[in-house]
Amino acid sequence: MNNYVSVDTKYMSSEGMITAIVELAQSRGIALHKLLRGTGIFEQDLLCFNSTFSVSQQLRLIKQFKVLMEDSDSGFLLGSQLINDTSKAAQTLLYSAHLGQALNQLNAFKMQLSPLLFNKTHLKNAQYYIYLHCGFAVEEELYNYILEVYAAAFYSLLKRLTGEYPQCEFDFNFKKPKHIHQYEQHLGLKLRFEQPCTRWTIAQSVLKKVNPNASRLRFMQVHSQLQSTAYTRYSFIEAVWCFLSRQKEAGLEQTATAFAMSSATFKRKLKHHNITFSSLVDEQKKYQAIYLLTLKAKGNEQVAKQLAFYDIPNFRRAFKRWTGLTPSQIKT
Amino acid sequence: MRFNPFYSHRFLVNTVIALLLLAFFLSAFFGELKAKEHIQWLDVLGEGGIVLMTLSWITALLVSRPAGKVTRYLVCGLAIFMFSATLDLLDEWLIQPSQLWLSWIESLPAPIGMLLTSLGLYYWHQEQYVLNKQLRRREAHLRQHDKVCPITGLYKADYLQKVLTDQLKVGKPVIVGAIDVRDFSLFNREFGFYEGDRLLREISELILMNCRVGDVVCRYAGDCFMILMPATSTAQGQELLRQIKSALAHCAFKVEGIKKARFQHVTTEFVVGTPQQYAHDITHQLQLKLQQQKQQRAQQREQLC
Structure with a gap:
C-alpha cells in the first residue's frame, strides 16, 4: 500500500515522454530554454543520466509543449514518437511476441511509460476493452490532450506490432473536439465522443497476432535487466482507487488508516493531488457501475447492492448524476 | 518570418529617429516654456496619442515587411506625418514665437507625409496583385x-x-x-x-x-x-x-x-x-x-x- 508515487516524487528518468517532447520541439525550432521555462527541469538534467523527474514536472512540460507547438497535430506527433523510445521498458514492448504480451509489459512498467493514466481491462465476446483512468488529476483541457497523446501512442503501437491497420474503437468522455480531422487521420474513423467512460476496444484476435519485429532473445535480455531494478507500480490516486474497489464501504477515516495517515493528512495529500475524496469515490463507483451494467449485464438491484447503495432509487439518482444517463439507458 | 528593424531596415529606422530628434531640437531651440497652468492636458493626451499610434504603425510595418519600395514609401510617409504631430505635441509645453517658418514646418510636412503614404499604399495594391497571383492554387476566394x-x-x-x-x-x-x-x-x-x-x-x-x-x-x-x-x-x-x-x-x-x-x-x-x-x-x-x-x-x- 505504501508502494505508490506522489505527484512530486522524483522517480522517472528523462527517457520517454520528456525526451520525445524536447526532441520534437527542437526539430520545430522551439528554443530549449523557452520549452523548459517554469517546468523545474534544467538543460543539464536532460544530459545527466542519473537525474530523476517527477510527474508534476512532466505535466508542466507537456503543458508548455502544447502551448508552444500551436499546431493541432502536436499531440498525435508526440504520441507516435513515444513508441520510438529507446528505454529498456519501451524495448520490451517492441520485442514482445504479440500485442497481448506488449500490453502486459506496458502495465508492468506503466509508471515509467505512461504514468499519467492507468487502466482496467476486460474481455467479453471476443472484444478486449481497455478502460482508462487518470492517474493524476489535471485540468480538463490538459487531460484531453494527454488522452490524445496516449491514444496516438497506443494506435501507433498497435500498427507497429501487428504490421497492419487494425480496427480500434476509441470512446472518449469529452465532447467532439474542433480538430476532429486530426483524430480521424491518426486514430481511424471508429471514434465516439461524450461517452460515459474513456474506453478503447480492440478485437481479441489482434492480441495474438505475431509481431513482425518480435525477438524472444532480445526480449528476455531486456526483461532480465529490468528485473534487477525495483519499480514502483502505482500512482497515489490509483492506490486509493484500488483500495476503494476492494473496500466498497470504506469511508475517509478507514481509507486514511489503511494508508497509515491521519484523516487530515490524507485529505491534505488528496488536495495536493487536485482531487477530493468524494469525487474519487464517485469516479470509482461510476466506473464499477458501468462495468457491471454493460459488460456483466447485471440488474440494477445487484449493482446497487454491490456498490453498497442503500436502495435502488438512490443508486439510479447517483448514476444519473455521474453519467447523465439512467442505468437502463446505458445498457442499450 | 519577422524582420529585425535594426538589421533589415537600418536606413528607415535611422530616418525615423532623426526626424523625432529634429522635432525635439527645433521646438526646444525656438520655443519658450509655458507656465504650468496654461498647459492643456486634454490636448496633450490627444496629440500624444497620435504620435504614439503612428510610432506603433511604423514599428508594425518595419517588423512585418521586407525591405523594398512599398515599405520605404509607407514608413517615410508615416515618419514625416509623425514629425508634424510631434511638433504639435511639443507646442503644448513650449510657446513658439510667432515665426512664420516654424508654423510652416509644423503644418506642411503632414500633407507631404500623407501623400507619400498614399503612394506607398498604391504600390502595395500592385504588390498584392502580384502576390495573389503567386498564391493561386493555395487559396480560394477567402483569406484567413x-x-x-x-x-x-x-x-x-x-x-x-x-x-x-x-x-x-x-x-x-x-x-x-x-x-x-x-x-x-x-x-x-x-x-x-x-x-x-x-x-x-x-x-x-x-x-x-x-x-x-x-x-x-x-x-x-x-x-x-x-x-x-x-x-x-x-x-x-x-x-x-x-x-x-x-x-x-x-x-x-x-x-x-x-x-x-x-x-x-x-x-x-x-x-x-x-x-x-x-x-x-x-x-x-x-x-x-x-x-x-x-x-x-x-x-x-x-x-x-
Missing part, C-alpha cells in the same frame, strides 16, 4: 492567415471545410481528391521530424505544381493532403491524381546526410461532392476510402508473406 499550416504554407483542414461548404452552397458539383503519403511515420522515425517536415514541404510544392489554376490544395492532417477541384469531371480528377502520384513517385527526395534518394509513394482517393452533402461528410467519406485502401494493402502484403 490563422488557418495556414506553418510547415507547408498551405491552408489547413478547417479552411478546406469552409471553402467546400461555400462551393456546395452555390450548387456547383465539386471533386475532392485526397493524397496520403505512405509510411510517413516510418520516414519520421528513420530520419527525424526535421527531415519529415522538409519532406512535407517539398511534397506540397510538387502537388501545387501539378494542380490547375482553379484548384485549391490544403494540408488536411498529418501526411494527408486534399485538393478541391471545382468544375471538374471524374475522368479529369482521376487523371490529375494519377499525375500527382507519378510525379511524387519519380521525385528523388534527398535526405540530409544520406546518399540514397527517397521516392515517395502515395495513396490517392477522390469523392464527387453533390450540393446536398455537408462538407464534413465528404471529407469523412474520403478518409474512409483511404483507410479501406490501406487495410486492403496490408492484407495483400500479409497474404504475399
Whole structure:
C-alpha cells in the first residue's frame, strides 16, 4: 500500500515522454530554454543520466509543449514518437511476441511509460476493452490532450506490432473536439465522443497476432535487466482507487488508516493531488457501475447492492448524476 | 518570418529617429516654456496619442515587411506625418514665437507625409496583385492567415471545410481528391521530424505544381493532403491524381546526410461532392476510402508473406 508515487516524487528518468517532447520541439525550432521555462527541469538534467523527474514536472512540460507547438497535430506527433523510445521498458514492448504480451509489459512498467493514466481491462465476446483512468488529476483541457497523446501512442503501437491497420474503437468522455480531422487521420474513423467512460476496444484476435519485429532473445535480455531494478507500480490516486474497489464501504477515516495517515493528512495529500475524496469515490463507483451494467449485464438491484447503495432509487439518482444517463439507458 | 528593424531596415529606422530628434531640437531651440497652468492636458493626451499610434504603425510595418519600395514609401510617409504631430505635441509645453517658418514646418510636412503614404499604399495594391497571383492554387476566394499550416504554407483542414461548404452552397458539383503519403511515420522515425517536415514541404510544392489554376490544395492532417477541384469531371480528377502520384513517385527526395534518394509513394482517393452533402461528410467519406485502401494493402502484403 505504501508502494505508490506522489505527484512530486522524483522517480522517472528523462527517457520517454520528456525526451520525445524536447526532441520534437527542437526539430520545430522551439528554443530549449523557452520549452523548459517554469517546468523545474534544467538543460543539464536532460544530459545527466542519473537525474530523476517527477510527474508534476512532466505535466508542466507537456503543458508548455502544447502551448508552444500551436499546431493541432502536436499531440498525435508526440504520441507516435513515444513508441520510438529507446528505454529498456519501451524495448520490451517492441520485442514482445504479440500485442497481448506488449500490453502486459506496458502495465508492468506503466509508471515509467505512461504514468499519467492507468487502466482496467476486460474481455467479453471476443472484444478486449481497455478502460482508462487518470492517474493524476489535471485540468480538463490538459487531460484531453494527454488522452490524445496516449491514444496516438497506443494506435501507433498497435500498427507497429501487428504490421497492419487494425480496427480500434476509441470512446472518449469529452465532447467532439474542433480538430476532429486530426483524430480521424491518426486514430481511424471508429471514434465516439461524450461517452460515459474513456474506453478503447480492440478485437481479441489482434492480441495474438505475431509481431513482425518480435525477438524472444532480445526480449528476455531486456526483461532480465529490468528485473534487477525495483519499480514502483502505482500512482497515489490509483492506490486509493484500488483500495476503494476492494473496500466498497470504506469511508475517509478507514481509507486514511489503511494508508497509515491521519484523516487530515490524507485529505491534505488528496488536495495536493487536485482531487477530493468524494469525487474519487464517485469516479470509482461510476466506473464499477458501468462495468457491471454493460459488460456483466447485471440488474440494477445487484449493482446497487454491490456498490453498497442503500436502495435502488438512490443508486439510479447517483448514476444519473455521474453519467447523465439512467442505468437502463446505458445498457442499450 | 519577422524582420529585425535594426538589421533589415537600418536606413528607415535611422530616418525615423532623426526626424523625432529634429522635432525635439527645433521646438526646444525656438520655443519658450509655458507656465504650468496654461498647459492643456486634454490636448496633450490627444496629440500624444497620435504620435504614439503612428510610432506603433511604423514599428508594425518595419517588423512585418521586407525591405523594398512599398515599405520605404509607407514608413517615410508615416515618419514625416509623425514629425508634424510631434511638433504639435511639443507646442503644448513650449510657446513658439510667432515665426512664420516654424508654423510652416509644423503644418506642411503632414500633407507631404500623407501623400507619400498614399503612394506607398498604391504600390502595395500592385504588390498584392502580384502576390495573389503567386498564391493561386493555395487559396480560394477567402483569406484567413490563422488557418495556414506553418510547415507547408498551405491552408489547413478547417479552411478546406469552409471553402467546400461555400462551393456546395452555390450548387456547383465539386471533386475532392485526397493524397496520403505512405509510411510517413516510418520516414519520421528513420530520419527525424526535421527531415519529415522538409519532406512535407517539398511534397506540397510538387502537388501545387501539378494542380490547375482553379484548384485549391490544403494540408488536411498529418501526411494527408486534399485538393478541391471545382468544375471538374471524374475522368479529369482521376487523371490529375494519377499525375500527382507519378510525379511524387519519380521525385528523388534527398535526405540530409544520406546518399540514397527517397521516392515517395502515395495513396490517392477522390469523392464527387453533390450540393446536398455537408462538407464534413465528404471529407469523412474520403478518409474512409483511404483507410479501406490501406487495410486492403496490408492484407495483400500479409497474404504475399
